[in-house]
Amino acid sequence: MANLNIRRAETKDAVPMAEILREIGWSEKRNNMPLEEVSEPLEKLIEHCGKDTEGHTMIVAVDEDKVVGFTTVHWVPFVMLGSWEGYVSDVFVSPTAGGKGAGSALIKHVMEEGEKRGCMRLMLTNGKEKPSYQMGFYKKMGWTERPKVANFVYYYREPWS
């Protein structure tokens, strides 16, 4: 992508970000909701990250004025590490723009920012059934899979319920 630009997410990006989530189609429930019901909570999350840039970085990849992808990273003070860990919670690129370098550009941006901040490491989860895992997206970018770590979550409710 010749004109790919990475910038901070703005509230106006909520709709294209919601559209990308629906294009990816991981949630039937989300895909069947009105678009504004998907974009409204995203707008609040964008606002939150925009107000606390020390704690969070939410960025979008823009090609020819069109938002084609986004990622979010949270800068976590981690006592055991005696340092900071960047937790990457979202990495999404529109399938219509996939395979052209936007995903790698977003992750590279996060990796550079973590280094500038003096973080000890970055962390993320990646579903093993997803093409990104099977095609070694993160390994190609120098990330290491941890064989001994289980990933636990505690649910308060189902996503988009």
Ligand SMILES: CC(C)(COP(=O)(O)OP(=O)(O)OC[C@H]1O[C@@H](n2cnc3c(N)ncnc32)[C@H](O)[C@@H]1OP(=O)(O)O)[C@@H](O)C(=O)NCCC(=O)NCCS
């Ligand atoms: C994973 C994802 C972000 C990759 O974005 P992208 O813009 O297509 O990635 P890039 O074009 O930068 O490609 C990077 C590498 O991944 C490979 N790749 C191509 N299609 C891919 C796909 N669908 N999924 C993963 N990796 C892919 C490419 O071959 C490329 O490797 P190469 O440089 O050796 O050719 C994107 O496919 C996506 O949003 N997937 C759905 C959501 C997801 O799985 N997110 C990550 C887990 S949280």
